[in-house]
Amino acid sequence: MIVLRSLLCSAVRHIGVSSFWKLNVSKRKTGAALSVQRWCSSETSGLSSDPLSSGNVKYEQLKKYFVRRLKATYNRFHSIPDYSVVCGCHHIYFVKDDGIYRADKIGSKLEPEQVLNLEHVSRGKRRTKAESSESFQWTIQRIRLSPQEKHLAATLKSSHREELRCVVVRLFPSHHILLELENVFSFEWATDDVLFYTTLEGLRSSCVSRLDLSSDCRGQISSVYEETQPDVFVEVALSRDRQILTINCNSRTSSEVMLVDATKSHLEPLVIQPRQLDLLYHVEHWKGWLIILANTGPAKEYQVMQSPISEPSMASWVSLFSPGLGTAIKDMDVVGDYCLLVVNTPACTLALTVMSLSNPKETYSIQLPSWACAIDTKKPGLADQQDVFEFLLSSPVHPPVPFSLDLRKGLLLSATGKQAFSKSQEKYFTTRLEACSQDGTLVPVSLLHAVPVEDLSSVPLLVHVYGSYGRDLNMEFCPVKLFLLEQGWALAYCHIRGGGERGLSWHREGKVEGKEKGVEDIQACLHELFSRGVSFHSIAALTACSAGAVPVGALCNRKPNMMRAVALQAPFLDVLGTMEKPSLPLEDRDEWGDPVGNLSHRHIIASYCPLHNITPQLYPSMLLTAYSGDPRVPLEGVLRYTKLIKKAIRSHIGTTLKSDFEQAPNIVVNVQPGVNHLGPDDLVQTLHEEAFKLAFLYAELGLDTLLPRRRRKSYSSKE
Numbered sequence: 001m002i003v004l005r006s007l008l009c010s011a012v013r014h015i016g017v018s019s020f021w022k023l024n025v026s027k028r029k030t031g032a033a034l035s036v037q038r039w040c041s042s043e044t045s046g047l048s049s050d051p052l053s054s055g056n057v058k059y060e061q062l063k064k065y066f067v068r069r070l071k072a073t074y075n076r077f078h079s080i081p082d083y084s085v086v087c088g089c090h091h092i093y094f095v096k097d098d099g100i101y102r103a104d105k106i107g108s109k110l111e112p113e114q115v116l117n118l119e120h121v122s123r124g125k126r127r128t129k130a131e132s133s134e135s136f137q138w139t140i141q142r143i144r145l146s147p148q149e150k151h152l153a154a155t156l157k158s159s160h161r162e163e164l165r166c167v168v169v170r171l172f173p174s175h176h177i178l179l180e181l182e183n184v185f186s187f188e189w190a191t192d193d194v195l196f197y198t199t200l201e202g203l204r205s206s207c208v209s210r211l212d213l214s215s216d217c218r219g220q221i222s223s224v225y226e227e228t229q230p231d232v233f234v235e236v237a238l239s240r241d242r243q244i245l246t247i248n249c250n251s252r253t254s255s256e257v258m259l260v261d262a263t264k265s266h267l268e269p270l271v272i273q274p275r276q277l278d279l280l281y282h283v284e285h286w287k288g289w290l291i292i293l294a295n296t297g298p299a300k301e302y303q304v305m306q307s308p309i310s311e312p313s314m315a316s317w318v319s320l321f322s323p324g325l326g327t328a329i330k331d332m333d334v335v336g337d338y339c340l341l342v343v344n345t346p347a348c349t350l351a352l353t354v355m356s357l358s359n360p361k362e363t364y365s366i367q368l369p370s371w372a373c374a375i376d377t378k379k380p381g382l383a384d385q386q387d388v389f390e391f392l393l394s395s396p397v398h399p400p401v402p403f404s405l406d407l408r409k410g411l412l413l414s415a416t417g418k419q420a421f422s423k424s425q426e427k428y429f430t431t432r433l434e435a436c437s438q439d440g441t442l443v444p445v446s447l448l449h450a451v452p453v454e455d456l457s458s459v460p461l462l463v464h465v466y467g468s469y470g471r472d473l474n475m476e477f478c479p480v481k482l483f484l485l486e487q488g489w490a491l492a493y494c495h496i497r498g499g500g501e502r503g504l505s506w507h508r509e510g511k512v513e514g515k516e517k518g519v520e521d522i523q524a525c526l527h528e529l530f531s532r533g534v535s536f537h538s539i540a541a542l543t544a545c546s547a548g549a550v551p552v553g554a555l556c557n558r559k560p561n562m563m564r565a566v567a568l569q570a571p572f573l574d575v576l577g578t579m580e581k582p583s584l585p586l587e588d589r590d591e592w593g594d595p596v597g598n599l600s601h602r603h604i605i606a607s608y609c610p611l612h613n614i615t616p617q618l619y620p621s622m623l624l625t626a627y628s629g630d631p632r633v634p635l636e637g638v639l640r641y642t643k644l645i646k647k648a649i650r651s652h653i654g655t656t657l658k659s660d661f662e663q664a665p666n667i668v669v670n671v672q673p674g675v676n677h678l679g680p681d682d683l684v685q686t687l688h689e690e691a692f693k694l695a696f697l698y699a700e701l702g703l704d705t706l707l708p709r710r711r712r713k714s715y716s717s718k719e
Contacts, residue, residue: 086145098118142155165183186198204230206226252588255279257273258270288308304332394476433445445493445494467497470504519555523562545570550608571638574610617649621667621668622645633677645667665700
């Protein structure tokens with residue numbers, strides 16, 4: 001399926017969330033957790049009389065409690081469905097702790113056979129010092145089979161690096177590792193002996209190479225394409241029918257796609273449409289035709305186009321389908337003779353639109369269950385049904401549920417084989433709200449809760465925000481979110497401008513000059529929630545990661561009393577300073593503006609930048625989780641922000657009567673080792689990080705860990 005994602009995080013992690021944490025915690029090696037050296041600091045003098053002391057002792061005691069609770073929660077979901085299984089012509093391939101295994105598709109009683117042992121990767125002299133350490137672990141990211149199962153390729157992510165290693169395994173006549181390729185990002189088999197792949201250098205993927213394993217070439221590697229534009233990210237992808245391979249060169253403002261005939265992989269790549277400013281497009285294949293998703297529709301939103309593969313340029317594109325007003329296309333796939341679209345409706349719910357490619361006028365829509373917030377589509381196997389579309393639906397608090405759509409009949413089935421909409425009412429509520437922002441724009445809010453809205457007035461609230469790069473908020477299943485609902489919390493997801501929930505225009509409205517709108521949107525969302533009787537400011541917290549910290553930090557400067565606590569992960573807080581240093585990795589002027597070359601941009605950034613607008617006042621308590629080697633958000637910016645905000649709070653306290661405030665906020669910096677911008681790859685380390693976050697929230701919001709249970713009893717008695 002075509003993936004429309006931000007380049008900021010595209011180089012980080014391929015693995016699905018469920019594949020990451022499905023393994024039983026008790027079976028994981030704990031060496032990594034024991035060897036990890038963390039430190040939490042408040043950057044104070046260390047005196048216990050300091051009103052900004054982080055109180056790490058109380059956090060640590062609570063953390064131990066939450067580690068135990070989270071382990072139990074994760075273990076409840078160690079066997080939920082995911083798409084880590086890969087179907088070949090003859091075998092099914094799946095991942096275990098120590099490698100990749102395969103079993104016969106015919107249901108043989110033979111034990112599964114291991115085809116890749118992770119202990120055998122980089123054996124002997126090539127093994128690095130990190131790989132030889134007791135705490136080192138590989139995580140399998142992607143698996144690709146060659147057309148006739150002659151070869152398998154898999155990328156591995158280490159717990160010590162951000163780069164990926166690709167291992168190529170010969171499967172026939174006997175399985176063994178042929179070679180290993182460093183820093184591989186994307187890869188696809190064109191034939192049984194030809195693998196195309198891109199390599200990652202720092203945060204850039206710009207080179208496409210071709211590995212030929214035929215008897216004549218014996219592992220020869222040749223260069224296929226090299227991108228010269230620094231803001232362009234390159235990936236390779238295989239069409240669902242495996243007929244064409246595409247080289248996708250995307251920046252945030254333009255696209256250029258090249259075709260390689262998978263059956264004639266020696267041919268030079270053919271450019272479909274040369275890049276031009278503000279033209280974004282993505283390509284699939286159907287019976288000699290290109291099916292193109294391009295932002296050439298009304299208001300520069302995505303629509304479906306078609307052109308013959310013999311004349312692929314834009315002059316030959318013909319429109320097949322444009323969504324209605326307020327409906328945004330999020331993804332496209334071609335399954336059999338159908339084009340399938342994942343869309344966000346005007347109500348900000350997920351739906352499927354199915355169009356017959358034989359007769360484009362035959363188009364119908366499938367409304368998905370109201371609780372569905374995320375969709376994960378199954379990558380086609382080598383012998384899958386042509387007109388059945390399989391996918392998983394989930395939400396932050398609903399584990400993935402398998403569904404299949406019979407495209408000919410328009411019949412949506414759940415895993416049980418019963419019609420999906422005959423299911424009883426779900427255990428948890430999903431309420432869709434809209435908040436009116438300062439300029440009159442309605443901002444969607446997804447509210448997840450365990451009791452009716454009218455009973456939410458005294459429950460703690462955790463509000464999630466992002467709003468950058470055209471990316472939707474991550475709303476896949478997370479055991480921690482379910483744990484919070486079970487403990488009596490409510491969760492709100494604010495889909496502010498700058499994100500992608502309502503299409504490309506939603507992103508355009510919230511970037512560069514529109515960054516202020518994202519701050520106004522959060523304020524409106526909080527006001528809407530509180531005015532509806534959902535929680536109240538003294539037991540509400542905001543959470544965000546990476547660029548999502550910008551609108552949160554800006555709101556804290558302007559309206560610090562709207563929430564009691566803030567938890568930020570890998571927080572981007574110094575927008576002005578970062579944009580002034582082009583040598584830093586997060587050099588993204590299309591999103592934030594150019595403060596060096598554009599005076600207007602400089603004034604705009606300076607008006608909201610969290611670090612440059614700190615003033616003496618009482619801020620919410622803050623937990624800032626940062627990573628020592630993060631290449632996207634340097635640690636120095638987080639530490640500088642911490643120092644300045646502590647100084648501002650001290651200045652305010654020094655000039656204020658003690659009776660005028662109840663409690664000084666705690667500002668906690670939790671520095672974790674490693675370079676992964678999105679957090680640790682190791683499950684044990686993840687549990688400890690999440691448990692510390694929960695300890696911080698419970699302590700700062702003054703919550704009793706046992707209170708939610710008593711609350712739930714009272715709710716049940718009311719019902």
